[in-house]
Amino acid sequence: MNLSLKTLLKTTQVITVSAAVTLTGTLDALASNDKYKFNLALESGDRDSAQGKSMQQWANLIKEKSDGRMKVNIFYQGELGGQQEMFDQLVKGNIQMMVTWPQTSYDERLAVNYIPYLTLGWDDALKAYGENGWLKNILGPVYADIGLKYFGPYPEGFGGIATKGKYATSYENAQGMKVRSAPVFPLPQTVQAMGFQAVPIDWAEVYTSIQTGVVDGDSSNVIYWDYEYFRDQLNYYVHSRHNFSSYALLMNNDTWNELDAEDQKIIADAAQVVINQQFKDARAEDEKWIKAAQKAGMEYVEPSTAEMQAWVKRVRNDVWPLVEEKLGAELMARIRANASVPK
Template sequence: MQKKWLLSLVLVLTLSILAACGSGSSAGGDGGEEVTWKLNHIRPADTRTDKSANEFVTNVLDETEGRVNIEIYDNSQLGDYQLVQESVSTGEIEMQLATLGTNVDPSLQVAIAPYLVTNWEEAKQLYNSEDGMLNNYLSEQLEKQNIKLLAVYPQYFGSVFLAKEALDPKNPNVSKDMKIRVPAMKSFEEFGKGIGFVVTPLPASEMFTSLQTGVVDGVLGGGTELYYNQLSELGEYILPINTHFEAHYLTVNKDKFESLNGEDQEAILNVAKEFETAAFAQAEEEQNKYNELIEEEGVEVIELTDEEVKVFADKVRKDVWPIIESEYGEIFDDVKKELGI
């Protein structure tokens, strides 16, 4: 009798253990085990990007009731964003908030093509995660790398930084008789030439020295925030002609995301949507803030109306786009149709 009782007890305990193991087998599932992910971003601690990332992480933890914990690594602690994107693809690192890496898919460079959009409202329409035509394309291409695009995080519209006064700076049809640094990309080289400058392709790491030594008279390819933080002591003017739309992208390994239960996936998507909506408002305010800050450093911001910016955009779309559109493939034709061009 005692043996039968012991056998029954062992059987009950065994079944209980198996049931417990089965209930926790799905990471992030209903009542399942918690997951901890790594998120790399490329801005220093306490910047707007870092604060937004921390708020995103806090909201995800709250909305998933503690099941999805995300650890932030700021200022590219996990490595160069191109390499980290490859690690997100394999799942070695789960998430990143950064510029899109284009080593695997060069067509992603279309995101920073000159004058796809000229103002914040146009940017929201083309890049938003809900129905933005360009965002849909980026999402589809990233999925081929096993990466899910959660949200776009706008940074700024590009401007031109000048160390001396340009000839008729608001007129893109006049030669400026100035040499400016541009990124080593055909799109920016042709863009700089198309609006009247002599261009010198240089990496970002050489901007300060080339300006300081007079190798170039200005810089194209960044925004006023960058110029304020790195170059303001060397400049005289900012030409805010909205050269291109610069954004970072919040991405996650697709397999890791889909391993979560539906409730947690939906929670993360909702938090990401709020993250993106807030970022658009913040970015516009931030751009205005840096225009004011750089003026306090003695750099004049040359004010342009929307119509004056449009003159630059029209010229670039007419003269430069035909030269560079082959860099992006068929997507550029789709973008032109979307824009009615």
């Protein structure tokens, strides 16, 4: 049975059924009996993807630790709309939880998550995005300002450029090649600085755009997405590593604030379990899909050290000043102080 988005969201709104407070002699114990049902949406990834399985783990942990009082309905890619539409619904509270690439339409400071060539290797990325990482400490307050609770990142790895028919590992060779970019600042600007023609396209339209020749390929994703969803269309994957692909685990802040401390802890602790596990799994997962893509016939290309250095220099020179205009000099100074140093 097909339900409209409005009806679906309405019927699964957070509902409080009952509340009971157990008091001790010192009033230091607060036990919740409230019952909740939450919507958790994925902008990309089906139930069998690594991301889909991680979100099921989050939902299962919440249900288990709350003795079934809190249940989470998961909606996979495309079931509740496109990226921007779902993010809008998250901010409004119609969707209570989401794993997503943040939309900078609400606050341009979220562009911090997409600064190109910010980290240049796994060790640096983990230090930046980890539980106590310097980048997480920057992102949390920004999310709070737009009404969202930020639990942390869902890292996937370093993105690349996947193309059809030909590939490029330099600014000069990329001229005339059109690649899809997520419509989020500064990803299109990054791809443009690398020499490609950036075409901002929503995820749901990428396959058709490649198939019909609107674009020659996809950009900024780890190889999993290009192999799993477009391998019959794409021949090459250049591991340019220009961005660290990291989603965000989020919750509507009004919904979060309605919960008592016990239930907040259950949800936050469950999120941290998922995040910690993904940090352990992400690198191995990425390497697994690189091998799978190669076995299936996709050519995996690593730019030379000189080619990488040229891209890093050009992109930082062209794009970082644009980012500074959005973030301000003070915040950008913190970022420059912590960014990876090219070798």
